[in-house]
Amino acid sequence: MIPFTGKCHMRQLVKNKPQPVGLKNFVVTTSEGLMVDFEIYFGNNPALLHPLGRGPGVVLRLSQSIPPGSCIFFDRLFTTIPLLEELKNRGYHGTGTIMANRVPNRQQLSFKEDKKMSRGEVDQRISDDIVLVKWKDSKAVLVASNCTGGTGIDKVQRYEKKEKHYVDVDAPKIVTSYNAFMGGVDVLDQSMEYYRTFMMTRKWTLKVILHFIDLAIVNSWRQYRNEMLANNTPKSFRFEVAETVLNTPSRERHESSPEVEPQEQPLVRYRPANDPSVGKRYDGFDHFPIFDDLKAPRTCRLEKCKSRSKLRCRKCDIYLCLNRDKDCFYIYYNK
Numbered sequence: 001m002i003p004f005t006g007k008c009h010m011r012q013l014v015k016n017k018p019q020p021v022g023l024k025n026f027v028v029t030t031s032e033g034l035m036v037d038f039e040i041y042f043g044n045n046p047a048l049l050h051p052l053g054r055g056p057g058v059v060l061r062l063s064q065s066i067p068p069g070s071c072i073f074f075d076r077l078f079t080t081i082p083l084l085e086e087l088k089n090r091g092y093h094g095t096g097t098i099m100a101n102r103v104p105n106r107q108q109l110s111f112k113e114d115k116k117m118s119r120g121e122v123d124q125r126i127s128d129d130i131v132l133v134k135w136k137d138s139k140a141v142l143v144a145s146n147c148t149g150g151t152g153i154d155k156v157q158r159y160e161k162k163e164k165h166y167v168d169v170d171a172p173k174i175v176t177s178y179n180a181f182m183g184g185v186d187v188l189d190q191s192m193e194y195y196r197t198f199m200m201t202r203k204w205t206l207k208v209i210l211h212f213i214d215l216a217i218v219n220s221w222r223q224y225r226n227e228m229l230a231n232n233t234p235k236s237f238r239f240e241v242a243e244t245v246l247n248t249p250s251r252e253r254h255e256s257s258p259e260v261e262p263q264e265q266p267l268v269r270y271r272p273a274n275d276p277s278v279g280k281r282y283d284g285f286d287h288f289p290i291f292d293d294l295k296a297p298r299t300c301r302l303e304k305c306k307s308r309s310k311l312r313c314r315k316c317d318i319y320l321c322l323n324r325d326k327d328c329f330y331i332y333y334n335k
């Protein structure tokens with residue numbers, strides 16, 4: 001959900017979400033929570049109507065962003081039998097919980113009644129290449145798939161109120177893998193709430209832009225973390241991104257104002273600026289030199305250079321040599 005409580009014809013209310021009111025955004029993520037594609041819910045937009053229905057239409061459109069052969073998991077809002085068949089035709093594996101009223105020929109399939117099933121019991125039917133598994137936990141759930149069946153049995157832990165301890169309950173593999181792989185969306189939702197950018201605004205467009213900036217940061221952080229798992233991830237990834245993207249020195253410069261007499265100006269001790277982050281240093285953008293009118297030149301920032309310079313990078317606020325003999329400016333930003 002993109003939180004927004006102001007006026008907008010696309011606003012929705014979805015209960016059980018950390019941000020229940022706002023614009024609905026359908027996402028496809030990897031099982032670990034990396035977003036691959038999205039689609040904002042537009043209400044009854046005739047252009048987005050799909051012969052298989054609204055939910056299946058979203059799944060089929062978003063599935064175009066993932067390679068065939070992938071296993072896609074979706075919840076009961078989306079699952080229909082025709083959707084699973086269409087995914088199979090397109091070369092995708094699909095699994096999802098399904099509402100009982102969306103199962104055709106329910107009578108012929110004749111699942112066991114909920115009441116007659118004991119906890120952990122599995123009832124499986126196959127109809128036209130689609131596997132339907134009914135499993136009783138505290139309530140009965142129905143899972144449909146075009147790739148896996150309910151033959152493998154795992155154990156899940158459930159708290160038994162009467163006996164006041166955890167017990168192992170049999171669960172078909174299809175249910176345990178559904179739970180494991182569906183988690184990606186929750187992981188993404190959760191990471192979004194950690195550092196959501198807040199702005200008081202009545203413009204839903206602005207909220208959407210902010211949401212997607214946050215999403216881009218969360219997503220890039222996840223990819224970055226995957227690459228860096230062996231090393232230590234910097235704790236302030238968001239800060240580092242901001243520092244790199246900002247096109248100004250990381251602190252204010254004490255400029256001496258010309259109106260005040262030099263004697264009256266407070267004596268500010270020069271403190272060298274911090275090194276720019278690696279991202280900022282090599283972004284190849286806007287590092288322009290300016291010549292400072294200084295009494296004494298300042299130490300060149302290039303590693304191993306012992307010279308001094310009056311030439312400063314406007315963006316990073318650091319001094320680097322640039323003269324007939326030395327081009328530390330170029331070397332610093334390119335090597």
Ligand SMILES: [Zn+2]
Pocket residue numbers: 286287288313314315316317
């Ligand atoms: Zn610079």
Ligand SMILES: [Zn+2]
Pocket residue numbers: 300301302305306307308320321326328
């Ligand atoms: Zn130098």
